[in-house]
Amino acid sequence: MITRFKLENIFKWIIALTVSFIILFPLYWIFISSITPAGELFQRPIKYIPENPTLSNYIYLIKNTGLYDKIISTFIIITTTLLISTIICVMAAYSFARYDSIGLKIAFLFILFSMLIPNVVTARPLYDFMRKVGLYDTYTGLIILYISRVIPFTVLILRNFVSNIPITIEEAAAIDGADFSQTIFHIILPLMKPAIATVSITNFIMCLNEFFIPLFYANNIQVLSTAITQLPLQDNMYSVPWDLVSSMGWIIILPIIIFVSVFEKQIMEGIMAGGVKA
Amino acid sequence: MRSNLFLVILLAGLILALVNPGVMAQEYDLTLYSIMTTDQDFDDWLADLEKETGLKVNVIAAPTNSDTRQQKVTTVLSSGDSSIDILEINDEMSSSFKNTGWLEPLQAKVLTDEIIDYFPEGYMEDMITSRSGDIVGVPGYSGYLAFWVDQEKLDKYGFETIDTKEDFIAFAKAASEDGNFGYGGSWERTYVFNEIATFVNLFGGDYFDWTNSANREAIQFMYDMVHKWEVTPIEQIGDKYEQMNQKFIDGKYAMIFMWGTGTEYRNAGRYGEDQIHIAMVPEFETRSIFTDSWSYVLNSASENKEAAYKFLQYVASEQGMLSAWENFDRYPARSDVAKKLPDNEITEMYNRYSEEAVVRGRPMVPQTMEFITQMGTIFQQVMQNQITIDEFLVKAQGFVEEYK
Numbered sequence: 045m046i047t048r049f050k051l052e053n054i055f056k057w058i059i060a061l062t063v064s065f066i067i068l069f070p071l072y073w074i075f076i077s078s079i080t081p082a083g084e085l086f087q088r089p090i091k092y093i094p095e096n097p098t099l100s101n102y103i104y105l106i107k108n109t110g111l112y113d114k115i116i117s118t119f120i121i122i123t124t125t126l127l128i129s130t131i132i133c134v135m136a137a138y139s140f141a142r143y144d145s146i147g148l149k150i151a152f153l154f155i156l157f158s159m160l161i162p163n164v165v166t167a168r169p170l171y172d173f174m175r176k177v178g179l180y181d182t183y184t185g186l187i188i189l190y191i192s193r194v195i196p197f198t199v200l201i202l203r204n205f206v207s208n209i210p211i212t213i214e215e216a217a218a219i220d221g222a223d224f225s226q227t228i229f230h231i232i233l234p235l236m237k238p239a240i241a242t243v244s245i246t247n248f249i250m251c252l253n254e255f256f257i258p259l260f261y262a263n264n265i266q267v268l269s270t271a272i273t274q275l276p277l278q279d280n281m282y283s284v285p286w287d288l289v290s291s292m293g294w295i296i297i298l299p300i301i302i303f304v305s306v307f308e309k310q311i312m313e314g315i316m317a318g319g320v321k322a
Numbered sequence: 323m324r325s326n327l328f329l330v331i332l333l334a335g336l337i338l339a340l341v342n343p344g345v346m347a348q349e350y351d352l353t354l355y356s357i358m359t360t361d362q363d364f365d366d367w368l369a370d371l372e373k374e375t376g377l378k379v380n381v382i383a384a385p386t387n388s389d390t391r392q393q394k395v396t397t398v399l400s401s402g403d404s405s406i407d408i409l410e411i412n413d414e415m416s417s418s419f420k421n422t423g424w425l426e427p428l429q430a431k432v433l434t435d436e437i438i439d440y441f442p443e444g445y446m447e448d449m450i451t452s453r454s455g456d457i458v459g460v461p462g463y464s465g466y467l468a469f470w471v472d473q474e475k476l477d478k479y480g481f482e483t484i485d486t487k488e489d490f491i492a493f494a495k496a497a498s499e500d501g502n503f504g505y506g507g508s509w510e511r512t513y514v515f516n517e518i519a520t521f522v523n524l525f526g527g528d529y530f531d532w533t534n535s536a537n538r539e540a541i542q543f544m545y546d547m548v549h550k551w552e553v554t555p556i557e558q559i560g561d562k563y564e565q566m567n568q569k570f571i572d573g574k575y576a577m578i579f580m581w582g583t584g585t586e587y588r589n590a591g592r593y594g595e596d597q598i599h600i601a602m603v604p605e606f607e608t609r610s611i612f613t614d615s616w617s618y619v620l621n622s623a624s625e626n627k628e629a630a631y632k633f634l635q636y637v638a639s640e641q642g643m644l645s646a647w648e649n650f651d652r653y654p655a656r657s658d659v660a661k662k663l664p665d666n667e668i669t670e671m672y673n674r675y676s677e678e679a680v681v682r683g684r685p686m687v688p689q690t691m692e693f694i695t696q697m698g699t700i701f702q703q704v705m706q707n708q709i710t711i712d713e714f715l716v717k718a719q720g721f722v723e724e725y726k
Binding site: 263283286 | 353355360380586590
């Protein structure tokens with residue numbers, strides 16, 4: 045006789061397998077498309093395992109699309125963005141959480157509001173501005189824009205996190221003789237580590253996926269995310285080279301998978317810590 | 323441990339950012355915004371160009387995705403950005419930009435009287451000549467929306483050629499059996515534009531005049547192919563070229579209209595005299611065919627115009643056209659150069675197209691993509707019996723008046 049416990053387990057497995065399938069099948073499909081020759085991509089009936097798998101698409105991309113330069117540019121922009129934005133956002137989040145004034149409230153609302161403005165609305169004026177101040181197509185300009193992209197989300201998450209750290213901890217530190225900087229660096233920052241790790245990882249993925257900024261505000265500096273739009277056109281100039289698109293897709297996805305695998309523990313800790321405190 | 327690793331990665335990136343000298347350390351004569359940079363022979367083409375012109379060219383990869391590319395190019399040109407000198411644009415962008423003043427006239431220094439007559443006159447007038455008569459682009463090649471047939475099916479059903487409308491219908495009917503269809507199309511709402519316009523041309527109509535009875539005949543013909551003769555499937559309203567080509571390769575279709583020189587069929591091992599091959603477009607009321615191109619244009623805001631003229635003179639020259647043919651398989655836009663190509667079935671048929679068919683540029687308007695989408699939408703509606711052909715014609719004329 046099947047017990048209730050077993051039924052629950054079966055149900056959980058069905059849910060887990062269904063969710064896994066929904067998430068993993070598109071990845072699998074992109075992968076097999078990337079190793080399927082172009083002439084077999086749209087065959088009917090659909091082949092779920094390629095008959096003639098090939099790595100030629102990957103070899104083509106490595107040889108012809110300047111991948112190495114794109115990876116270096118991406119690495120430079122993302123790491124610098126993460127480092128600077130984290131420092132700025134931690135300070136901002138602490139201020140927004142611990143101090144109370146009309147000015148701060150308005151500033152916080154402005155930051156939140158900026159999340160709601162679509163990129164395309166600001167594209168043209170920002171394009172002119174970047175050119176006029178000499179930041180167009182420079183690492184500095186791109187890093188500033190990437191930082192501005194991640195700040196609202198990061199500040200929002202970190203502020204909520206700091207708000208949930210009891211003020212009594214800081215008061216106890218003050219009674220023990222800690223000054224402001226000691227309180228920040230020895231008390232608050234260690235407590236914020238899970239949240240910082242989580243937003244850093246989320247921001248890393250967000251930056252890696254960022255498409256609009258490098259497309260619009262750079263020409264010579266090219267990153268991985270825009271590479272997917274720079275694949276050779278087919279003979280007829282109108283068809284999309286789906287085999288190459290799939291291969292490039294996997295090249296872009298791979299760092300995210302590696303990064304999340306390496307830092308999985310921190311991501312889970314951060315999410316759970318945030319969940320409990322909220 | 324992992325947190326430390328994360329920190330080390332961040333610091334490494336920061337250090338790299340600080341020591342990186344930037345990517346524009348080298349001096350260039352001009353900057354080219356090209357869609358061909360990821361072609362495996364692009365470097366050879368560029369080497370030819372730099373050797374012949376003495377120019378040092380900075381190359382920027384343009385997005386090959388059409389929407390993204392158009393947004394970026396529009397931003398560059400409309401903002402007066404001088405960081406890009408030469409751009410490659412397609413017919414859709416030509417239609418949008420040729421009257422804006424963003425592109426430099428080229429008839430005085432590049433497309434001079436000595437060479438202009440070698441370019442396809444109709445195409446030049448329709449696509450890259452502004453209202454004020456300025457020619458604003460150098461076509462990089464000539465492509466045709468060619469007629470392709472499957473010889474195995476021609477043999478099977480006893481047809482030698484498809485030369486007339488009657489041949490077309492008879493072959494389409496004969497080849498429609500066992501789940502296969504005589505004619506295949508790419509009727510996705512933005513792609514079907516080419517085929518609607520092709521049939522309108524074949525019937526001698528005018529895409530910008532839907533009161534013309536020939537236009538009605540063309541739409542009726544396409545409708546009959548689906549519903550009366552059942553020689554083409556309604557399901558193809560979801561198909562773009564990739565799906566249509568795959569079905570053609572798989573033997574689902576017997577004939578199609580398609581751009582290019584058959585690379586997809588070669589790659590699939592289905593190209594050849596006894597298999598899929600290019601053919602002369604049939605004559606209905608007329609024997610019409612569309613041509614297309616990507617043109618090199620000069621940004622009016624360019625600060626390197628002399629170098630840019632030199633570049634454009636090269637791509638418009640015999641040497642430049644031959645280099646594009648050798649490296650990119652691009653059929654020369656200049657008729658005199660095209661005649662010098664080695665004979666093969668493609669060059670031979672392209673020559674016949676230019677000599678025997680009425681070669682036309684596609685009917686484009688300044689807001690081409692919006693127009694194409696609207697027309698494609700109502701075409702799909704009429705094919706699905708959601709509206710009548712009369713209603714289609716009224717709506718089509720409305721869109722012409724709205725967008726032209």
